[in-house]
Amino acid sequence: MTPDQKTYSRIIGTGGYLPERILSNADLERMVDTSDEWILTRTGIRERRIAADYESTCDLAERAAREALARAGVAPETLDLIIVATTTPDLVFPSTACLLQARLGNRSAPAFDIQAVCTGFVYALDVADKYLRTGAAKRALVVGAETMSRILDWSDRGTCVLFGDGAGAVVLEAGEEPGILSTHIHADGTYSDLLMVPAGVSRNTEQWQSGGACLTMQGNSVFRMAVKTLGEIVDETLAANAMRREDVDWLVPHQANIRIIQATADKLGMPMERVVVTVDRHGNTSGASIPLALHEAVKDGRIQVGETVLMEAFGGGFTWGSVLLKWS
Structure with missing residues (x-):
């Protein structure tokens, strides 16, 4: 590669896994x-x-990782970086990424978790993209994996109906061919x-130790913030790439709520036929939802080489972000 040639990261393989129990x-x-x-009506979810x-x-x-590696045609030992986006790690430490690394038989790549809740996979792609663009790594595995069912209060009808478990993964490789065009991540802890x-382990520890640490959510406020920030991230992403709304071929959103997905599609002026939707069958799988949806759309042939894909997410923190890529 000559000095004036640009390095990109591109996805060369996808994978997914959903538990058997529906x-x-x-x-x-x-x-x-509650009722079906x-x-x-409020979420678009039928099952998880x-x-x-x-x-x-x-x-x-x-x-999910093994399928992504197989579809990419690469061996685990050739990975230079392993990132797992998760809110529900196996242990406090070591990281789930280190546990995964050991299972895959990779003995040298840096491996770490990223915790940005539902935006975790977007955050992880942002980090991996920068590693590959700068030459710090040539090949990376990024996984979003969650067992959200373990942190739910199954008597709280406002939250227990929303979430599910699953994992999605992608393998990225550095090269001259455009793949990821830009990434945009934000947070507002207020x-x-x-x-x-x-x-957690250092705050309200009695609740943690008694097994009473469960997800809580002020649904209406979260909905309003999600619609607002996702609309803004669409504008930011398009402006950064000097693109128009009609230049985007596919929207692969975080699968939290069908109404939020529809609002983002409206912002893009995009028909729902060009939006990848899995929330009806998966529920909200947090950091796993985007890679699972991407994998499904790639596997069934909807997303084709040369098409432009926008991925966007919003999650606790609050965090939000987007990834724009050219499928290659």
């Missing part, structure tokens, strides 16, 4: 005061997957109390 809205009707109509008791976040991550798990 929890439908009808099942939830027998568990909590209420859930479907729940990890088995013996399955950990790393188990899900490994299944809104942290609107969506959080209010206990």
Whole structure:
């Protein structure tokens, strides 16, 4: 590569894994005061997957990672970087990325977790992209994996109906051919109390140790902030690339709520046929939702070489961000 040639990172393989157990809205009707109509109307969710008791976040991550590596045609030992985006790690430490690295048989690449909740995969892609663009790495594995069912209060009908478990993964490689065009990430911690798990290993530890540390959410406030910030990130991404709304071929959004997804599509002037939607079958899998949706659309042939893809997410923190790429 000559000095004036630009280095890009591009996705060369995708993978995904969903646990076998399906929890439908009808099942939830027998568990909590809710209804299929209420859930479907407000969220677009019909069912979600729940990890088995013996399955950990790393188990899900490994299944997705191995598929992504196989589809990319690369061996785990050739990876220069491993990042796992997760809110529900196996352990406090070591990181889930280190646990995954050991299972894959890679003995030297830096491996670490990123915690940005539902925006975690976008944050992880941002970091990996910079490693590859600067030459610090040539090949990276980025995984979004969650067992959100482990931090839910199953008596809280406002939150337990929303989330599911799963993992998605991508393999990235550096090269001259454009792939990721730009990444944009933000956070505003002043809104942290609107969506959080209010206990941990150094704060409200009694609640943590008793097993009572569960996700809490002020749904209406979160919805308003999500729609606002995702609209802004669309404008920022397009402006940074001197693109028009019609230049985007596919929207692969975080799968939190169908109404939020529709609002972002409206912002782009994009028909829902060009939006990858999995929330109806997966629920909100937090950091795993974008790579799972991307994998599905790549695997079934919807996303084609040369098309422009916008991924965007919003999550607790608050965090939000986007990735714009040319599929190659």
